[in-house]
């Protein structure tokens with residue numbers, strides 16, 4: 001595990017975007033994993049800049065996203081599909097049919113999860129996956145639990161996550177109560193992983209992930225077992241290290 005500390009969110013975004021550029025230059029038909037949330041936004045801005053400068057060509061890549069809310073259509077402005085289209089995919093030359101986001105509105109979440117995991121495997125696995133981290137140490141929607149879930153599955157969101165995400169909705173009541181998410185195994189099978197975090201609210205989760213015991217009580221702690229993971233964090237998130 002490599003931990004790099006930066007002064008600003010913009011610097012983290014540039015560093016993460018450079019890792020995507022390196023990956024796609026090395027392997028133009030890379031399978032790229034993306035994440036939603038506030039933290040990756042500067043990364044996506046920098047990726048778009050690199051695309052506009054001709055540094056990255058996404059025409060051959062395949063993408064997978066970590067998770068999606070249950071019960072929201074992809075056109076809902078809080079769905080993760082909508083977020084990805086607005087913040088990244090509409091601005092780069094990724095083929096629309098190469099974008100994979102779990103369908104949270106199929107009416108059969110279990111089937112959607114199973115199909116998604118199969119699609120990741122059929123694509124040959126994920127080459128480079130970016131992760132945010134929850135204040136409680138969650139990665140994707142893998143919340144603290146008493147085991148590490150392996151494959152893509154449905155989850156009931158914790159109060160802490162609903163509380164953290166209500167800022168995007170009119171009220172906590174409107175936040176979906178369930179989500180579909182890649183499992184810890186799905187994430188760990190990615191060949192390279194970047195985890196990004198900014199702000200003091202993430203400091204304990206970063207400490208527990210980097211220095212704590214490996215435990216499903218802090219899902220991100222499992223990353224200590226991965227052989228190619230880079231944490232890009234700001235000083236506030238690194239404060240307890």
Ligand code: PGA
Nearest residue numbers: 037038039040132133134
């Ligand atoms: P954030 O979410 O980037 O909006 O803080 C990260 C996460 O919950 O994984």
